Amino acid sequence: MSRLAAEHNAINLSQGFPDFDSPPELIALVDKYLRAGNNQYAPMAGLPALREVIAEKVDYLYGSNYDPETEITVTAGGTQAIFTALAAVIQPGDEVIVFEPAYDSYAPSIRLLGGLVKPFELAPPDYKIDWTMVRKLISARTRMIIINSPQNPTGAILDEDDIQQLITITRGTDILILSDEVYEHLVYDGKAHLSMARYEELKERSFITVSFGKLFHTTGWKIGYCLAPTPLMSEFRKVHQFLVFSVNTPMQYAIAEFLKQKDYYTGLSAFFQEKRDFFRRLMKETRFELLPCAGSYFQCADIKNLTDERDTEFVKRLTTDFGVAAIPSSAFYGRGTDFRIIRFCFAKKQETLEQAVSLLTKV
Ligand SMILES: Cc1ncc(COP(=O)(O)O)c(C=O)c1O
Numbered sequence: 001m002s003r004l005a006a007e008h009n010a011i012n013l014s015q016g017f018p019d020f021d022s023p024p025e026l027i028a029l030v031d032k033y034l035r036a037g038n039n040q041y042a043p044m045a046g047l048p049a050l051r052e053v054i055a056e057k058v059d060y061l062y063g064s065n066y067d068p069e070t071e072i073t074v075t076a077g078g079t080q081a082i083f084t085a086l087a088a089v090i091q092p093g094d095e096v097i098v099f100e101p102a103y104d105s106y107a108p109s110i111r112l113l114g115g116l117v118k119p120f121e122l123a124p125p126d127y128k129i130d131w132t133m134v135r136k137l138i139s140a141r142t143r144m145i146i147i148n149s150p151q152n153p154t155g156a157i158l159d160e161d162d163i164q165q166l167i168t169i170t171r172g173t174d175i176l177i178l179s180d181e182v183y184e185h186l187v188y189d190g191k192a193h194l195s196m197a198r199y200e201e202l203k204e205r206s207f208i209t210v211s212f213g214k215l216f217h218t219t220g221w222k223i224g225y226c227l228a229p230t231p232l233m234s235e236f237r238k239v240h241q242f243l244v245f246s247v248n249t250p251m252q253y254a255i256a257e258f259l260k261q262k263d264y265y266t267g268l269s270a271f272f273q274e275k276r277d278f279f280r281r282l283m284k285e286t287r288f289e290l291l292p293c294a295g296s297y298f299q300c301a302d303i304k305n306l307t308d309e310r311d312t313e314f315v316k317r318l319t320t321d322f323g324v325a326a327i328p329s330s331a332f333y334g335r336g337t338d339f340r341i342i343r344f345c346f347a348k349k350q351e352t353l354e355q356a357v358s359l360l361t362k363v
Contacts, residue, residue, distance in 0.1 A: 001014035001015065001315065001319065001325045001326070001327055002014055002015045002325065004316065004319050004320070004325060005319055005325035008319055008320050008323065009323070010319045010320075010322075010323045010324055010325045011323060011324050011325065011352060011355055011356040011359065012325045013324060013325060013326055013344040013345050013346070013348065013356055014315075014325040014326055014327045014343075014345065015327075015345065016152065016219070016297065016298065016345050016347065017213075017219040017220075017345070017347065018217040018219070018297075018347040018348065019347075019348045019349055019352055020217060020347075020348070020349050021217065022216040022217045022218045023216065023258070023264065025258065026216055026218075026254060026255070026258045029253070029254035029257050029258055030250055030251060030254040032254070033249075033250040033253035033254050034250045038249050038250050038253050039249060039250060040249060041245070041246050041249065042074075042246045042247060042248075042249040042252055043246060044237065044240070044241055044245060044246050045072070045073045045074065045237060045240075046072070046073055046074025046225065046246075046247065046252060047074070047249070047252040047253065047256055048068065049252075049253070049256040050074055050252045050253075050255055050256035050259075051068035051069075051072040051073075051074065051225075052068045052256075053255075053256050053259045053260055054066075054068070054072050054074075054225055054227075054259070055067070055068045055072060056260075057259060057262075057265065058195075058197055058227065060262060061184075061193075061195070061265075062195045062197040062198045063198065064195070064197035064198060064203065066197070066227050067230070070230040070233060070234070071227060071228060071229060071230055071233050072225060072226070072227055072233075073225060073226050073233060073236060073237060073240055074223070074224075074225050074247050074252060075209075075223070075224050075225055075226055075240065075244070075247060076222050076223065076224075076244045076247050076248070077211055077212075077213060077221075077222035077223060077224045078180065078182045078209050078210065078211035078213070078214075078224045079105050080222075080224075080243065080244060081207075081209035081210070081211075081224055081225065081226040082105055082106065082109065082178065082180060082209050083105065083109045083243075084226070084236055084239045084240050084243055085178050085207035085209065085226060085228070085232075085236055086109050086110060086113055086115070086144075086178065087109075087113055087239045087243075088207075088232070088235040088236045088238065088239050089143065089144065089176055089232070089235060090110060090113040090114070090115040090143060090144065091113075091114065091115075091143075092113070092114030092115070093114065093115075093116065093141060094114075094115045094116070094141060094142075094143035094144070095115070095116045095118050095139060095141045095142045095143060096110045096115050096116070096117060096118060096142075096143060096144045096145070096146060097118045097120055097134065097137055097138070097142065097144070097145045097146065098110070098117055098118065098119050098120065098146050098334075099119075099120050099122055099129065099146070099147070099148070099151070100119045100120065100121050100122065100332060100333045100334060100337075101122070101127075101151075101153050101154060101329050101332030101333055102119075102146070102148065102332055102333075103148060103152050103180065103332075104331070104332065106146055107119075107334055115143070116141075117334065118137050118142070119333075119334045119335070120133070120134055120137060121333060121335075121337060122154070122156075123339060124154075124291055124300065124302065124329075124339050124341050125291045125292065125302070126156065126291075126292060127151070127154040127156040128156075129158075129162055129165075131162070131165035131166075131169060134165075134169065135169055138169065138173075138175070142173075142175055143174075143175065143176060144175065144176045144177065144178055145166070145169075145170070145175060145176075145177050145178075146177075146178045146179075146180065147166070147177060147178070147179045147180065147196070148179075148180040148181075149162075149179075149181070149183075149193075149194065149295070150183040150184075150186055150187060150193070150294065150295025150296040151183075151295075151296065152182075152183065152296055152298060152332075153296075153298050153300060153327065153329055153332050153343040154291070154296075154298070154300055154329075155291070155292070155293035155294055155295055155296045155298050155299065155300060156292075156294060156295075157187060157191065157193070157194070157294045157295045158194050159194070160194065162194075163194050163199060163202070166202060167199065167201050167202060170201075170202070170205060171201065175205065176205050176206070176207070176232070177196060177202060177205050177206040177207070178206070178207050178209065179195070179196040179202075179206050179207070179208045179209070180209050181193070181195055181196075181208055181209065181210055182209065182210060182211040182213075182214045182224070183214060183295055183296040183297070184210060185214075185215060185265050185268040185269055186214070186268065186269060186272050186295050186296050186297055187269055187294065187295040188269060188272070188273040188276060188293070188294060188295060189273070189294065191294065191295075193295075195208065196208055197227065203229065204229050205232075206227075206228065206229075206232075207226055207227070207228045207232060207236065208226065208227040208228065209224065209225075209226050210224050210225050210226075210227075211223075211224040212224050212225075212251075212255060215265060215268070216255075216258075217347070221248070221251055222248075223247055223248060223251050223252070223255070272297055272346075272347070275297070275346050275347065275348070275353070276293055276297075276299065276346055278346075278350065278353060279299055279344070279346040279353050279357070280293070280299065282353060282354065282357040283299075283301070283357060283360070285357065285361050286357065286360045286361050286363065287305050287306055287363065288301040288302070288303065288305075288306065288360065288363075289301060289302040289304070289305060290302075291341065297345055297346055297347035298343050298344065298345055298346070299343070299344045299345075299346050300329065300341050300342070300343050300344075301326075301341065301342055301343075301344065302340060302341055303340050303341070303342055304340050306363055310328075310330070310338050310340075311328035311329060311330050311338050311339075311340055311341065311342055312328045312330060312331070312338075314328070314342065315327065315328045315342055318342075318363065322359050322360065322362060322363055323359050324356050324359050324360055326342040326343060326344050327342065327343045328341075328342055328343075329341040329342060329343055344356075
């Protein structure tokens with residue numbers, strides 16, 4: 001969709017990336033560390049100073065201790081962390097439960113490793129998980145459940161009841177959890193992000209993957225991290241060592257210094273909630289029906305009032321004829337299930353959102 005948007009000079013609300021810059025102070029720090037000659041390999045697990053500040057952040061936010069020495073690894077973004085966690089533990093024939101619609105890297109990565117994807121389709125408008133049905137998917141071969149809260153593309157988040165169900169379902173089993181928490185700071189309306197790190201029983205079986213790209217509006221930097229208890233992390237590092245070895249050194253120095261400012265990440269949900277509310281207010285002038293958005297920087301919209309086309313056909317026409325690119329939600333289902341929902345990314349400047357919505361009012 002981004003390519004089609006570029007070809008047609010359309011406003012790109014499809015792919016999940018901001019069109020505004022990261023904090024100037026962070027850019028200045030990168031510049032400082034580049035010029036100071038920090039341009040050689042970093043330690044395999046990440047700069048100790050960065051791992052320490054990550055540990056402080058996780059403790060501050062979730063009251064959870066991770067040992068920087070053995071339980072935190074800096075990665076080349078969230079996607080690499082996800083692949084590495086899967087490669088560390090998935091053997092041919094292992095089953096992995098994936099809630100769909102899902103971020104597109106999960107299923108191919110599992111299959112590449114010989115694992116079997118067990119999709120669990122969630123439906124609009126609230127994409128609520130029916131845990132009784134999830135239980136039926138669990139077999140002796142279930143190795144892992146992938147959780148993504150806040151979820152891309154739906155903007156749904158897990159609540160306390162979901163967490164308790166997850167605890168019950170996995171208790172007494174060897175099932176691992178891969179918790180993709182790249183949108184951990186983007187939770188709205190005063191709700192808390194329920195990280196796996198908060199719950200001892202879940203933490204001990206979880207890889208938690210996070211992306212600095214989402215945190216600093218720097219998706220092009222490709223840097224993030226993984227948290228996991230020592231036995232899981234030691235497996236993770238065996239893969240990490242030969243997949244990327246180590247990650248971009250000057251960025252690590254800069255982030256280690258910048259991340260000490262708690263105000264930055266604690267203020268992020270208010271910053272994005274304002275964008276969500278602004279976009280939703282503008283969208284009232286259109287015929288799109290908006291779904292709830294509790295977190296992430298995605299807003300889903302129902303297109304049934306607008307067209308009889310498949311969501312894939314509609315978004316193409318939206319781009320070519322109306323000049324706004326979005327993503328069809330069927331692209332996030334392994335079987336291409338079409339609920340006639342499309343996804344917009346609202347991590348954009350106010351003027352970008354205004355221009356996009358003025359075009360969307362014509363649909
Ligand atoms: C749910 C989810 N996980 C992981 C990622 C990837 O993060 P990164 O860009 O750091 O690889 C994304 C990016 O869009 C995402 O939406």
